[in-house]
Amino acid sequence: MEKIRIDDLDSWQGPASVKRPLGQALGLMNAALNYYELAPGESFAFGYHRHEDQEEVFYILEGTVTFETGDPEDPTTVAVKAGELIRFEPGEWQQGRNDGDERVRALALGAPADxxxxxxxxxxxxxxxxxxxSVERADDADALVTRCVECRAETGRFD
Incomplete structure (x- = not known):
């Protein structure tokens, strides 16, 4: 048995104000479980993305998340509110962000863990x-940056 307190875990650097690796702390072997808090304008991910081998479920605890999914050239937008869940199949394009004025709290479960x-x-x-x-550590090591794979331009910075 493993028991943790979410607030006792360190937050990982990235596009969300708070991302705490619950699954890692609990020793999950077959699934990833993360706790997120998104300030207005923040996202769960570094961009529109897909996980080739992992399905994901997001449970929204507070606030509303706007998810985009489907063809990157013409995505579908879905609002997911507190108390609702959304599931993405392996390989399905997605991005969830907080387009509202209130803070979002959510859990994300992915399986398999890898x-x-x-x-x-x-x-x-x-x-x-x-x-x-690609996602890389910034030269000053104070942030993560996204870079275009084709031209190496920096396209985002996440403190």
């Missing part, structure tokens, strides 16, 4: 299109 290859798309100002991205 998501396989994750493909991330973000707009690249230099390429003029949405392009595949």
């Amino acid at each position: 998501s396989g290859e994750t493909t991330i798309l973000r707009p690249c100002p230099d390429c003029g299109d949405q392009t595949p991205q």
